[in-house]
Every structure is written in C-alpha cells, then in structure tokens.
Amino acid sequence: RKEVEQDPGPFNVPEGATVAFNCTYSNSASQSFFWYRQDCRKEPKLLMSVYSSGNEDGRFTAQLNRASQYISLLIRDSKLSDSATYLCVVNTGLGGWGKLQFGAGTQVVVTP
Amino acid sequence: NAGVTQTPKFQVLKTGQSMTLQCAQDMNHEYMSWYRQDPGMGLRLIHYSVGAGITDQGEVPNGYNVSRSTTEDFPLRLLSAAPSQTSVYFCASSYSGEAFFGQGTRLTVV
Numbered sequence: 001r002k003e004v005e006q007d008p009g010p011f012n013v014p015e016g017a018t019v020a021f022n023c024t025y026s027n028s029a030s031q032s033f034f035w036y037r038q039d040c041r042k043e044p045k046l047l048m049s050v051y052s053s054g055n056e057d058g059r060f061t062a063q064l065n066r067a068s069q070y071i072s073l074l075i076r077d078s079k080l081s082d083s084a085t086y087l088c089v090v091n092t093g094l095g096g097w098g099k100l101q102f103g104a105g106t107q108v109v110v111t112p
Numbered sequence: 113n114a115g116v117t118q119t120p121k122f123q124v125l126k127t128g129q130s131m132t133l134q135c136a137q138d139m140n141h142e143y144m145s146w147y148r149q150d151p152g153m154g155l156r157l158i159h160y161s162v163g164a165g166i167t168d169q170g171e172v173p174n175g176y177n178v179s180r181s182t183t184e185d186f187p188l189r190l191l192s193a194a195p196s197q198t199s200v201y202f203c204a205s206s207y208s209g210e211a212f213f214g215q216g217t218r219l220t221v222v
Contacts, residue, residue, distance in 0.1 A: 032209050034209060036211075042216075043213035043216055044155070044202070099170065100145070100206070102155040102156075
C-alpha cells in the first residue's frame with residue numbers, strides 16, 4: 001500500500017465551479033501536511049500547508065481529518081489557470097524536512 | 113535569487129554510462145533531497161541529506177550515490193545507467209516544511 005494515495009482524476013471542472021478531492025495517508029504518526037501544485041513538465045511548488053483546524057487561502061480551502069487519515073482540497077470559483085496536478089504531501093517527521101512523502105497527484109482540468 | 117539550480121535539464125545516456133546530476137541552492141537550507149518522478153508513481157525519494165556531511169537513503173536508492181560536502185551542493189551520481197533509470201529527476205531543498213525544487217532533469221537511458 002502506498003504511503004500517500006490520491007485519485008489521479010482527471011477532474012474536469014467548468015470554469016467558475018467548485019471542485020474538491022481528497023488524499024489518504026497510511027502513517028498515523030504523520031505530523032505535517034501540504035498541498036503542492038505541479039504544472040505540466042514543471043517543478044512542484046507549494047500551494048498551501050494544511051493545519052488541524054483547517055485553513056483557507058483565497059479560493060482554496062484545505063482540511064485535515066486525523067481520525068480518518070485524510071486531507072482534502074477544495075477550489076472555489078475555478079479559473080482556467082487552476083488547471084494543474086495537485087500533489088498531496090505528508091511528512092512523518094522522520095528524516096526532518098528532507099523526507100517528504102508525495103502522492104501521485106490529482107489532475108484538475110478547468111474548461112471554459 | 114537563484115533558489116535551487118539543477119543541471120543538466122536534459123540528458124541521454126547509454127546503458128552502463130555514469131554521470132552526475134548537479135544541484136546547488138543558495139538559501140542556506142539544511143535539508144536537501146533527490147526525487148525521481150515517473151508517470152503514475154508520484155515523486156519517490158532517492159536520497160536525502162539533513163546537513164553537510166550527512167546523507168541517508170530514501171525509498172529508491174539503488175543505483176545512485178550522493179554526497180554533501182557543503183551546505184550548498186548535493187550532487188546525484190548514477191553509477192552505471194540502466195533503462196529503468198529513465199525518469200525526471202528533481203532536486204529540492206527544504207526549510208520548515210516548504211520544499212523548493214529545481215527545474216528538473218529529463219534523463220533517458222538507451
């Protein structure tokens with residue numbers, strides 16, 4: 001079983017709509033959680049951290065459910081520029097910040 | 113501010129050849145890592161370092177060596193290239209949870 005699992009999609013979303021997707025992680029000792037964004041053939045970049053209380057950054061909302069071991073990302077009012085692959089990232093704390101666990105990514109395609 | 117500089121961007125190797133992927137960061141981060149990314153697999157950790165002189169294996173270390181003689185540099189060596197090492201390689205440096213990636217190296221082994 002993979003440490004971090006994501007629905008690969010693609011999620012085809014009309015412009016202006018809302019899309020949400022989850023990521024599950026297997027290690028209950030995981031300490032930190034993040035969403036990264038990766039554009040086609042580019043390097044991943046941090047989108048947002050995920051806090052226990054849930055957090056929002058503009059149109060993006062991330063939530064953590066420790067009991068069920070999943071995190072979620074919701075994108076409101078989708079823009080064409082939101083088309084990308086969203087990577088769920090988990091850090092167990094072992095190996096410090098150098099040992100991040102990446103999911104395979106969820107592809108989002110926003111259509112006009 | 114350069115961030116993470118990774119070279120080369122593209123490389124074609126013949127089976128059995130060796131090469132070094134270079135990675136340098138100018139952010140004074142202690143943590144540096146090498147990942148490979150294959151379709152449907154996500155990024156998999158090859159080796160990582162928690163500081164100069166300290167390295168450790170990740171999930172897929174076989175066929176690769178690393179060293180960390182300075183805080184800035186973290187080269188990845190392919191000892192004897194195999195077709196299974198065809199992939200996109202990313203170097204990253206990390207601080208407090210945020211990983212900064214190089215632009216990647218697209219490596220093809222024929």
